[in-house]
Amino acid sequence: MNREELKFPKKPFFTKGGAKVPHRKNTATCESVELKDIPEVIIPMSQHIGAHCKAVVGKGDKVFVGTVVGDSDAFVSAPVHSSVSGEVKDIIYITLPNGVVSEAVVITSDGLFEKDPAIKPPVVENKADFLKAVRASGLVGLGGAGFPAHVKLNVPEDKEIDTLLINCAECEPYITTDHREVLENSWNVFSGIYAVKDILGVKRVIIGVEKNKPDAIKLLKEMADNDKYDPDDVVRVLPLKSSYPQGAEKVLIKACTGRVVPTGKLPSDVGCVVMNVASVAFVAEYLKTGMPLVNKRLTVDGSAIKNPQNVIVPIGTPINKLIELCGGYKEECAKLLMGGPMMGISLFEDTAPVLKQNNAIIAFNEKEASTAKGGSCIRCGKCVDACPMGLVPTKIALAAKKNQVDVLKEYNTMTCMECGCCTVACPAQRYIVQSIRLGKAILREEAKKEKGAEVKK
Amino acid sequence: MKLFVSSSPHLRSKKTTTGVMLDVIIALMPALIMAVVYFGFKALLLAFICVATCVLTEYICRKVMKRKNTITDLSAVVTGLLLALNLPVDINPFIAVFGCVVAIVVVKQMFGGIGYNFVNPAIAARVVLMVSFPTAMTTWTNTCFMDSVDGVTSATPLAAAEGTYSYLDLFLGNIGGSMGEICTLAILLGGIYLVARRIISPIIPVVYLGTAAVMSLILGLDPLYQLMSGGIMLGAVFMATDYVTSPITKWGKVIFGVGLGVLTMLIRTYSNLPEGVSFAILLMNILVPHIENLTKPRAFGESRKKGEKV
Numbered sequence: 001m002n003r004e005e006l007k008f009p010k011k012p013f014f015t016k017g018g019a020k021v022p023h024r025k026n027t028a029t030c031e032s033v034e035l036k037d038i039p040e041v042i043i044p045m046s047q048h049i050g051a052h053c054k055a056v057v058g059k060g061d062k063v064f065v066g067t068v069v070g071d072s073d074a075f076v077s078a079p080v081h082s083s084v085s086g087e088v089k090d091i092i093y094i095t096l097p098n099g100v101v102s103e104a105v106v107i108t109s110d111g112l113f114e115k116d117p118a119i120k121p122p123v124v125e126n127k128a129d130f131l132k133a134v135r136a137s138g139l140v141g142l143g144g145a146g147f148p149a150h151v152k153l154n155v156p157e158d159k160e161i162d163t164l165l166i167n168c169a170e171c172e173p174y175i176t177t178d179h180r181e182v183l184e185n186s187w188n189v190f191s192g193i194y195a196v197k198d199i200l201g202v203k204r205v206i207i208g209v210e211k212n213k214p215d216a217i218k219l220l221k222e223m224a225d226n227d228k229y230d231p232d233d234v235v236r237v238l239p240l241k242s243s244y245p246q247g248a249e250k251v252l253i254k255a256c257t258g259r260v261v262p263t264g265k266l267p268s269d270v271g272c273v274v275m276n277v278a279s280v281a282f283v284a285e286y287l288k289t290g291m292p293l294v295n296k297r298l299t300v301d302g303s304a305i306k307n308p309q310n311v312i313v314p315i316g317t318p319i320n321k322l323i324e325l326c327g328g329y330k331e332e333c334a335k336l337l338m339g340g341p342m343m344g345i346s347l348f349e350d351t352a353p354v355l356k357q358n359n360a361i362i363a364f365n366e367k368e369a370s371t372a373k374g375g376s377c378i379r380c381g382k383c384v385d386a387c388p389m390g391l392v393p394t395k396i397a398l399a400a401k402k403n404q405v406d407v408l409k410e411y412n413t414m415t416c417m418e419c420g421c422c423t424v425a426c427p428a429q430r431y432i433v434q435s436i437r438l439g440k441a442i443l444r445e446e447a448k449k450e451k452g453a454e455v456k457k
Numbered sequence: 458m459k460l461f462v463s464s465s466p467h468l469r470s471k472k473t474t475t476g477v478m479l480d481v482i483i484a485l486m487p488a489l490i491m492a493v494v495y496f497g498f499k500a501l502l503l504a505f506i507c508v509a510t511c512v513l514t515e516y517i518c519r520k521v522m523k524r525k526n527t528i529t530d531l532s533a534v535v536t537g538l539l540l541a542l543n544l545p546v547d548i549n550p551f552i553a554v555f556g557c558v559v560a561i562v563v564v565k566q567m568f569g570g571i572g573y574n575f576v577n578p579a580i581a582a583r584v585v586l587m588v589s590f591p592t593a594m595t596t597w598t599n600t601c602f603m604d605s606v607d608g609v610t611s612a613t614p615l616a617a618a619e620g621t622y623s624y625l626d627l628f629l630g631n632i633g634g635s636m637g638e639i640c641t642l643a644i645l646l647g648g649i650y651l652v653a654r655r656i657i658s659p660i661i662p663v664v665y666l667g668t669a670a671v672m673s674l675i676l677g678l679d680p681l682y683q684l685m686s687g688g689i690m691l692g693a694v695f696m697a698t699d700y701v702t703s704p705i706t707k708w709g710k711v712i713f714g715v716g717l718g719v720l721t722m723l724i725r726t727y728s729n730l731p732e733g734v735s736f737a738i739l740l741m742n743i744l745v746p747h748i749e750n751l752t753k754p755r756a757f758g759e760s761r762k763k764g765e766k767v
Contacts, residue, residue, distance in 0.1 A: 008760035376572035420466030
């Protein structure tokens with residue numbers, strides 16, 4: 001592969017489109033509070049993209065913090081661990097917010113948070129050891145997607161990686177967990193970066209941070225200039241424009257390196273690996289202590305929340321309990337979101353547990369939960385201007401509603417990453433991205449049919 | 458607890474269709490005010506008649522069709538106002554009413570209402586009126602600042618020889634013409650407002666006027682005189698930028714603008730029609746779907762070569 005000489009960009013490369021969403025980073029100055037008073041946790045066996053785990057504990061078993069409660073033989077999967085010490089109360093089936101039905105282990109906490117005696121720091125001598133350790137840690141992409149980290153880091157031999165990108169853009173409104181991670185856990189961020197960079201063998205690490213976090217940028221810059229934290233002088237901080245979706249993988253790669261990931265390819269095809277800042281910080285923590293992913297930093301905010309704040313809670317904490325510990329609601333909650341308001345999932349019940357890839361719980365009051373009317377498209381073209389992927393959203397949305405497969409294919413429907421910029425920008429208040437999701441489902445069905453027809457032949 | 462469940466995103470911008478239309482109405486105000494300055498309150502009366510007819514017709518239409526009423530989106534107000542500004546101020550009100558009914562019933566509602574009309578309602582109505590009532594549509598009243606030596610009516614700068622009017626008169630609108638198209642200054646102000654409010658992109662007006670200027674030079678005409686006379690300013694800023702009937706892709710807008718400029722100047726020079734703007738816009742409106750198909754933007758990561766699988 002012939003690459004341009006590696007340089008650190010002084011300012012971000014041009015990225016198209018995007019939506020000016022309100023920041024509402026009300027909790028940026030709130031130091032994370034650790035919440036421990038959780039009587040019971042529900043730990044689903046599916047907290048990642050890939051194969052579900054199987055419960056490896058039974059009813060009545062005694063578990064500790066960090067005990068493996070679910071695992072799978074599949075490659076694209078990550079084990080899940082108990083986040084409290086106590087007794088397995090039951091193994092149940094629950095419907096997760098995304099509609100997936102999954103097995104879940106319910107554990108009654110004894111309130112002692114005893115560490116599993118088997119936990120010790122992993123011994124890492126080579127890349128295989130490292131990947132094994134990352135898998136055992138249960139780490140998934142903490143930015144929200146939940147893609148198992150060991151799969152991402154297991155880059156095929158034939159692909160040359162030259163750049164590690166650390167995603168600290170945090171472009172979603174409300175969420176400040178990555179911001180707080182940097183301020184409260186900066187030492188781990190850098191030692192995590194060094195661990196991952198050595199395994200990948202990259203010569204360039206760029207931390208992408210949106211400009212609306214000046215204190216985080218300042219701190220990271222100081223550390224990157226300090227030989228104590230960055231002895232090889234390979235880490236640089238790149239302030240990005242504050243525009244949603246700067247943190248989307250392909251957009252971040254374009255902004256930081258100027259490279260465009262071709263349709264249907266992965267970041268590794270353009271020599272990049274992207275990791276969330278909380279993920280690298282966790283890698284450092286795990287290598288030091290051996291404690292798997294059992295706690296999660298969350299932003300609890302929204303118009304219906306009494307005391308917006310950042311918290312660190314055991315994974316599996318029921319959301320109603322979490323909100324109760326945050327002072328409860330100040331108004332009636334009409335919409336409860338897992339994740340940010342742009343791409344978060346709205347919950348159908350408040351008993352759902354906190355998952356690994358969660359980074360926020362947002363509660364909206366009646367007024368903010370009210371929905372758009374959805375008028376006729378006036379063809380203003382605002383969605384075309386807003387689309388970071390260069391699509392024509394309104395055309396795709398209309399084709400999806402009319403089931404026009406050939407139009408959906410011609411207009412690159414599968415390139416859509418469902419960021420929702422088109423929908424935010426639409427003055428006719430149409431449900432554009434929702435229709436595009438339908439279009440993507442139609443194309444997936446079509447691909448299945450085509451495959452079936454080929455097999456028959 | 459009752460929770461509302463919906464698919465993301467859970468935020469919306471504050472801009473609505475009604476808000477967009479309101480901004481267009483505000484942008485049309487300078488032109489309307491200048492019409493009142495030049496022709497007195499009868500200009501305001503004509504505007505009122507047109508707006509009222511359009512809104513009422515739309516209301517009745519939606520009722521008869523048993524559809525959700527859409528008059529609150531203010532698009533009928535915009536159509537009425539635009540048509541009024543495209544008429545001679547002393548036109549028979551019944552002709553104006555007829556034009557409004559054509560615009561709303563035939564052009565807009567019969568094709569499904571806002572967003573579905575394939576040509577601009579106000580332009581189509583103006584063309585219908587020009588063909589049906591050619592004399593009434595081209596009898597221009599003198600502005601109140603003109604010497605009434607040659608009677609009460611005046612020729613448009615296009616019909617008269619170049620140089621009949623000074624640049625200052627053309628710029629300020631002290632010329633013969635439809636009540637809203639004469640004052641270049643007022644239209645420019647409206648255009649700047651629309652661009653500043655990000656309602657329209659400047660691509661179409663700039664390319665349209667630029668092409669028309671180049672075409673004037675090629676045809677041996679005075680570009681400045683051509684741009685400030687006739688309906689080209691009003692057409693470029695308000696009619697050609699109509700969302701529904703202009704391309705939504707960036708390069709589509711450029712092609713659209715070039716086509717408008719070329720057609721306008723060709724019609725002005727070589728045809729017997731008094732003005733080419735309306736026909737040029739009408740023709741280009743019809744081509745919009747094809748222009749859009751030709752200018753599909755390249756998606757992020759899509760190969761430059763056509764048809765190549767990545």
